[in-house]
Amino acid sequence: MIELTIERGLLDDNDRAAQVNRDRFRKAGVYVLNLMSGPGAGKTTLLEQTAQRLRDRLRMGVIVGDIQTSRDADRIGRHGVPVHQINTGGGCHLDARMLEAALDAMDPASLDLLIVENVGNLVCPAEFDLGEHDKAMVLSVTEGADKPAKYPLMFCQSRLMILGKVDLLPYLDFDCDAAIADARALNPGLEVLRLSSKTGEGLEAWTDWLVGRWRAVREGR
Ligand code: MG
Numbered sequence: 001m002i003e004l005t006i007e008r009g010l011l012d013d014n015d016r017a018a019q020v021n022r023d024r025f026r027k028a029g030v031y032v033l034n035l036m037s038g039p040g041a042g043k044t045t046l047l048e049q050t051a052q053r054l055r056d057r058l059r060m061g062v063i064v065g066d067i068q069t070s071r072d073a074d075r076i077g078r079h080g081v082p083v084h085q086i087n088t089g090g091g092c093h094l095d096a097r098m099l100e101a102a103l104d105a106m107d108p109a110s111l112d113l114l115i116v117e118n119v120g121n122l123v124c125p126a127e128f129d130l131g132e133h134d135k136a137m138v139l140s141v142t143e144g145a146d147k148p149a150k151y152p153l154m155f156c157q158s159r160l161m162i163l164g165k166v167d168l169l170p171y172l173d174f175d176c177d178a179a180i181a182d183a184r185a186l187n188p189g190l191e192v193l194r195l196s197s198k199t200g201e202g203l204e205a206w207t208d209w210l211v212g213r214w215r216a217v218r219e220g221r
Protein backbone atom coordinates (compact mmCIF):
# COMPACT_ATOMS: atom_id res chain seq x y z
CA MET A 1 0.00 0.00 0.00
CA ILE A 2 2.77 2.42 0.97
CA GLU A 3 4.73 1.35 -2.13
CA LEU A 4 1.71 2.04 -4.31
CA THR A 5 1.30 5.52 -2.83
CA ILE A 6 4.94 6.37 -3.48
CA GLU A 7 4.75 5.13 -7.06
CA ARG A 8 1.57 7.14 -7.65
CA GLY A 9 3.31 10.27 -6.34
CA LEU A 10 6.29 9.73 -8.65
CA LEU A 11 4.02 9.34 -11.65
CA ASP A 12 2.01 12.48 -10.80
CA ASP A 13 5.25 14.41 -10.60
CA ASN A 14 6.34 12.93 -13.93
CA ASP A 15 3.02 13.78 -15.58
CA ARG A 16 3.39 17.43 -14.59
CA ALA A 17 6.89 17.55 -16.09
CA ALA A 18 5.62 15.76 -19.21
CA GLN A 19 2.97 18.44 -19.65
CA VAL A 20 5.68 21.13 -19.52
CA ASN A 21 7.59 19.26 -22.24
CA ARG A 22 4.41 18.83 -24.31
CA ASP A 23 3.71 22.57 -24.25
CA ARG A 24 7.30 23.24 -25.22
CA PHE A 25 7.11 20.85 -28.19
CA ARG A 26 3.91 22.47 -29.41
CA LYS A 27 5.42 25.95 -29.26
CA ALA A 28 8.57 24.72 -31.01
CA GLY A 29 6.53 23.02 -33.74
CA VAL A 30 8.48 19.78 -33.44
CA TYR A 31 7.13 16.24 -33.70
CA VAL A 32 8.51 14.04 -30.92
CA LEU A 33 8.71 10.25 -30.97
CA ASN A 34 9.69 8.15 -27.96
CA LEU A 35 11.44 5.04 -29.35
CA MET A 36 11.57 2.08 -26.98
CA SER A 37 12.69 -1.56 -26.99
CA GLY A 38 14.57 -4.12 -24.97
CA PRO A 39 18.37 -3.86 -25.01
CA GLY A 40 20.04 -4.84 -28.26
CA ALA A 41 16.94 -4.66 -30.45
CA GLY A 42 18.67 -2.32 -32.89
CA LYS A 43 17.34 1.17 -32.05
CA THR A 44 20.66 2.94 -32.53
CA THR A 45 21.46 1.21 -35.82
CA LEU A 46 17.98 2.11 -37.03
CA LEU A 47 18.51 5.75 -36.06
CA GLU A 48 21.84 5.85 -37.90
CA GLN A 49 20.02 4.70 -41.05
CA THR A 50 17.16 7.11 -40.37
CA ALA A 51 19.49 10.10 -40.05
CA GLN A 52 21.02 9.33 -43.44
CA ARG A 53 17.73 8.76 -45.21
CA LEU A 54 15.81 11.70 -43.77
CA ARG A 55 18.59 14.22 -44.31
CA ASP A 56 16.88 15.97 -47.22
CA ARG A 57 13.33 15.64 -45.92
CA LEU A 58 13.23 16.69 -42.24
CA ARG A 59 15.46 18.45 -39.76
CA MET A 60 16.01 15.62 -37.29
CA GLY A 61 17.56 15.55 -33.84
CA VAL A 62 18.06 12.71 -31.39
CA ILE A 63 18.21 12.49 -27.62
CA VAL A 64 19.66 9.17 -26.44
CA GLY A 65 19.20 7.65 -23.02
CA ASP A 66 21.63 5.08 -21.69
CA ILE A 67 22.75 4.08 -18.23
CA GLN A 68 26.34 4.90 -19.13
CA THR A 69 28.64 5.95 -22.01
CA SER A 70 28.06 8.23 -24.99
CA ARG A 71 28.62 5.42 -27.51
CA ASP A 72 25.16 5.67 -29.07
CA ALA A 73 25.27 9.47 -29.37
CA ASP A 74 28.72 9.21 -30.97
CA ARG A 75 27.44 6.72 -33.53
CA ILE A 76 24.35 8.73 -34.46
CA GLY A 77 26.24 12.05 -34.43
CA ARG A 78 28.54 10.78 -37.20
CA HIS A 79 25.57 11.05 -39.55
CA GLY A 80 25.37 14.80 -39.20
CA VAL A 81 22.33 15.25 -36.95
CA PRO A 82 22.32 17.04 -33.58
CA VAL A 83 22.46 14.49 -30.76
CA HIS A 84 22.42 14.78 -27.01
CA GLN A 85 23.23 11.90 -24.67
CA ILE A 86 21.51 11.45 -21.33
CA ASN A 87 23.26 9.15 -18.85
CA THR A 88 20.82 7.95 -16.24
CA GLY A 89 23.62 6.72 -13.95
CA GLY A 90 21.82 3.50 -13.19
CA GLY A 91 18.21 4.46 -13.97
CA CYS A 92 16.54 1.93 -16.25
CA HIS A 93 14.22 4.38 -18.10
CA LEU A 94 13.95 8.05 -19.03
CA ASP A 95 11.52 10.30 -17.21
CA ALA A 96 10.10 13.66 -18.21
CA ARG A 97 12.50 15.68 -16.06
CA MET A 98 15.56 14.05 -17.60
CA LEU A 99 14.20 14.96 -21.01
CA GLU A 100 13.41 18.50 -19.90
CA ALA A 101 17.04 18.99 -18.86
CA ALA A 102 18.29 17.59 -22.17
CA LEU A 103 16.02 19.90 -24.17
CA ASP A 104 18.00 22.89 -22.97
CA ALA A 105 20.94 21.49 -24.95
CA MET A 106 18.92 20.83 -28.12
CA ASP A 107 16.91 23.87 -29.28
CA PRO A 108 13.77 21.96 -30.33
CA ALA A 109 12.55 24.91 -32.42
CA SER A 110 15.38 24.23 -34.89
CA LEU A 111 14.00 20.72 -35.55
CA ASP A 112 11.04 19.15 -37.35
CA LEU A 113 11.51 15.74 -35.75
CA LEU A 114 12.99 14.81 -32.39
CA ILE A 115 13.45 11.10 -31.70
CA VAL A 116 14.10 10.09 -28.12
CA GLU A 117 15.92 6.76 -27.94
CA ASN A 118 14.90 5.44 -24.55
CA VAL A 119 17.01 3.20 -22.33
CA GLY A 120 16.95 -0.37 -23.61
CA ASN A 121 14.38 -2.03 -21.36
CA LEU A 122 11.14 -3.74 -22.34
CA VAL A 123 9.36 -2.84 -19.09
CA CYS A 124 9.35 0.55 -17.37
CA PRO A 125 10.14 3.06 -20.16
CA ALA A 126 6.52 2.52 -21.19
CA GLU A 127 5.31 3.72 -17.77
CA PHE A 128 6.73 7.24 -18.13
CA ASP A 129 5.12 9.89 -20.30
CA LEU A 130 7.86 12.19 -21.62
CA GLY A 131 5.42 14.62 -23.26
CA GLU A 132 6.04 13.01 -26.68
CA HIS A 133 3.42 12.81 -29.43
CA ASP A 134 3.86 9.10 -30.08
CA LYS A 135 5.57 6.06 -28.69
CA ALA A 136 7.01 3.46 -31.04
CA MET A 137 8.84 0.27 -30.23
CA VAL A 138 11.17 -2.22 -31.82
CA LEU A 139 10.70 -5.92 -31.21
CA SER A 140 13.59 -7.72 -32.87
CA VAL A 141 12.85 -11.21 -34.08
CA THR A 142 15.78 -12.56 -32.03
CA GLU A 143 13.84 -11.73 -28.85
CA GLY A 144 11.06 -14.28 -29.39
CA ALA A 145 7.44 -14.01 -30.43
CA ASP A 146 6.20 -14.49 -26.86
CA LYS A 147 7.21 -10.98 -25.76
CA PRO A 148 3.93 -9.13 -26.43
CA ALA A 149 2.03 -11.51 -24.17
CA LYS A 150 4.71 -11.45 -21.47
CA TYR A 151 5.51 -7.70 -21.46
CA PRO A 152 2.19 -6.16 -22.49
CA LEU A 153 2.45 -2.50 -21.45
CA MET A 154 4.87 -1.29 -24.13
CA PHE A 155 2.79 -2.96 -26.83
CA CYS A 156 -0.35 -1.31 -25.42
CA GLN A 157 1.24 2.14 -25.38
CA SER A 158 2.88 2.17 -28.80
CA ARG A 159 1.37 3.53 -32.01
CA LEU A 160 3.86 1.54 -34.09
CA MET A 161 5.65 -1.76 -33.57
CA ILE A 162 8.70 -2.35 -35.72
CA LEU A 163 9.57 -6.01 -36.18
CA GLY A 164 13.33 -5.65 -36.48
CA LYS A 165 16.17 -7.82 -37.82
CA VAL A 166 13.77 -9.62 -40.18
CA ASP A 167 16.78 -10.62 -42.30
CA LEU A 168 17.43 -13.24 -39.57
CA LEU A 169 14.00 -14.89 -39.89
CA PRO A 170 15.29 -17.83 -42.01
CA TYR A 171 17.52 -18.88 -39.07
CA LEU A 172 14.91 -18.54 -36.32
CA ASP A 173 11.59 -20.00 -35.28
CA PHE A 174 10.04 -16.58 -34.79
CA ASP A 175 6.34 -16.62 -35.75
CA CYS A 176 5.61 -13.11 -37.07
CA ASP A 177 1.87 -13.69 -37.39
CA ALA A 178 1.62 -14.92 -33.79
CA ALA A 179 3.63 -11.97 -32.44
CA ILE A 180 1.50 -9.48 -34.38
CA ALA A 181 -1.74 -11.19 -33.34
CA ASP A 182 -0.73 -11.13 -29.67
CA ALA A 183 0.30 -7.46 -29.89
CA ARG A 184 -2.94 -6.47 -31.63
CA ALA A 185 -4.98 -8.41 -29.07
CA LEU A 186 -3.54 -5.90 -26.57
CA ASN A 187 -3.71 -2.88 -28.90
CA PRO A 188 -6.04 -3.32 -31.89
CA GLY A 189 -4.90 -0.10 -33.59
CA LEU A 190 -1.19 -0.99 -33.45
CA GLU A 191 0.61 -0.31 -36.72
CA VAL A 192 3.33 -2.79 -37.72
CA LEU A 193 6.38 -2.50 -39.96
CA ARG A 194 8.81 -5.29 -40.80
CA LEU A 195 12.29 -3.93 -41.06
CA SER A 196 15.95 -4.81 -41.41
CA SER A 197 18.58 -2.13 -40.97
CA LYS A 198 21.03 -4.62 -42.50
CA THR A 199 19.30 -5.20 -45.85
CA GLY A 200 17.30 -1.96 -45.92
CA GLU A 201 13.95 -3.77 -46.06
CA GLY A 202 11.24 -1.56 -44.56
CA LEU A 203 13.43 1.51 -44.14
CA GLU A 204 11.56 3.52 -46.73
CA ALA A 205 8.22 2.62 -45.14
CA TRP A 206 9.63 3.70 -41.76
CA THR A 207 10.90 7.08 -42.96
CA ASP A 208 7.61 7.64 -44.83
CA TRP A 209 5.79 6.83 -41.58
CA LEU A 210 7.85 9.45 -39.72
CA VAL A 211 7.21 12.10 -42.37
CA GLY A 212 3.50 11.22 -42.35
CA ARG A 213 3.24 11.53 -38.58
CA TRP A 214 5.21 14.82 -38.62
CA ARG A 215 2.79 16.19 -41.21
CA ALA A 216 -0.31 14.93 -39.35
CA VAL A 217 0.80 16.48 -36.06
CA ARG A 218 1.70 19.74 -37.77
CA GLU A 219 -1.74 19.88 -39.35
CA GLY A 220 -3.38 19.06 -36.04
CA ARG A 221 -4.72 15.67 -37.09
MG1 MG B 1 21.04 2.25 -28.31
Ligand code: ZN
Binds near residue numbers: 091
Ligand atom coordinates in the same frame (compact mmCIF):
# COMPACT_ATOMS: atom_id res chain seq x y z
ZN1 ZN C 1 13.02 1.82 -15.08
